[in-house]
Amino acid sequence: MSSIVYREMTCAAIHDLSGLGKCSLTVALPVLSACGVETSVMPTAVLSTHTGGFEGFTYRDLTEDLLPVARHWQGLGCGFQALYTGFLGSAEQTGLVGEIFDMFPQAMPMVDPVMGDGGRLYRTMTPAMVEGMKGLCARARLVTPNLTEAAALLDEAYQEGPLSRERLEELLCRLCGLGPEMAVLTGVRCEGGLGAVCMEKGGRPTFCMLEELPGAYHGTGDLFASTLLGGLLNGMNLEEACWLAVRFTHQVIESTRKYSKDFRFGPKFEMHLPQLAVEVEAFRQRDAGPDSRGRAKDTPSRCGGGGVS
Numbered sequence: 001m002s003s004i005v006y007r008e009m010t011c012a013a014i015h016d017l018s019g020l021g022k023c024s025l026t027v028a029l030p031v032l033s034a035c036g037v038e039t040s041v042m043p044t045a046v047l048s049t050h051t052g053g054f055e056g057f058t059y060r061d062l063t064e065d066l067l068p069v070a071r072h073w074q075g076l077g078c079g080f081q082a083l084y085t086g087f088l089g090s091a092e093q094t095g096l097v098g099e100i101f102d103m104f105p106q107a108m109p110m111v112d113p114v115m116g117d118g119g120r121l122y123r124t125m126t127p128a129m130v131e132g133m134k135g136l137c138a139r140a141r142l143v144t145p146n147l148t149e150a151a152a153l154l155d156e157a158y159q160e161g162p163l164s165r166e167r168l169e170e171l172l173c174r175l176c177g178l179g180p181e182m183a184v185l186t187g188v189r190c191e192g193g194l195g196a197v198c199m200e201k202g203g204r205p206t207f208c209m210l211e212e213l214p215g216a217y218h219g220t221g222d223l224f225a226s227t228l229l230g231g232l233l234n235g236m237n238l239e240e241a242c243w244l245a246v247r248f249t250h251q252v253i254e255s256t257r258k259y260s261k262d263f264r265f266g267p268k269f270e271m272h273l274p275q276l277a278v279e280v281e282a283f284r285q286r287d288a289g290p291d292s293r294g295r296a297k298d299t300p301s302r303c304g305g306g307g308v309s
């Protein structure tokens with residue numbers, strides 16, 4: 001008999017599907033599955049490659065399909081514990097995703113406002129898109145911008161850093177001021193380390209920092225956000241899930257540096273998935289054991305929905 005601790009965990013991931021160059025759905029799906037999360041996918045667009053550094057990519061827009069897909073799922077009586085959005089193709093899509101949040105009110109809306117990196121917005125981003133993303137973040141319970149995206153959301157100039165603890169806390173407070181209960185800033189340099197800082201509204205920030213590995217790695221924002229959500233759905237608190245995501249992203253970047261000839265093709269995460277699965281399973285074992293911290297064990301069923309406990 002298997003000794004695995006079963007916990008029902010469900011989410012719907014609303015991102016593009018880029019065929020080559022791992023990011024968005026091709027990262028979210030394997031990572032969430034490794035975390036034991038049953039993940040439904042709603043592709044917002046299908047591309048031959050992502051848009052970061054490849055020329056001549058194909059782009060099939062799926063805006064018209066988003067609401068019909070959501071209505072079909074709703075008609076089937078399905079609910080999700082989380083709705084997780086990342087790269088979106090247009091300002092119109094940000095509005096539609098907001099409507100989809102309303103259709104599944106039991107689900108925790110998590111918005112990774114994927115818009116840019118290194119102080120620059122991606123080439124498909126428009127001012128209307130930034131405004132749309134601000135509106136979507138206002139409806140989210142958790143947002144996970146990097147510093148470029150946070151600057152765009154807060155109408156501030158981009159600062160590469162290193163940033164002081166006080167400045168990072170101020171940014172997190174302002175992000176929570178947009179609406180969400182939890183905010184995580186990613187790709188942050190502070191006091192000689194690189195990592196993420198997380199905060200719950202009205203709380204104090206937690207700094208999850210490790211030694212910086214030089215370079216810029218495509219798709220690691222998606223890797224971080226997907227692992228963070230995997231941790232949360234497994235019952236971790238924000239701080240625990242943020243550390244899980246920082247450690248996992250760091251390990252994957254080490255392998256990407258070592259084995260990848262071209263970082264545009266995305267993070268080399270596959271060899272690390274078994275270890276991630278072991279880590280979250282170990283957490284579930286502890287959480288279900290007699291010394292658990294009294295967390296709610298009864299996660300709501302897939303059809304019926306529910307929030308993150």
Ligand code: PXL
Binds near residue numbers: 024047049
């Ligand atoms: O990883 C972010 C991302 C996701 N999806 C697409 C992208 C990018 C970043 O460039 O182009 C299509």
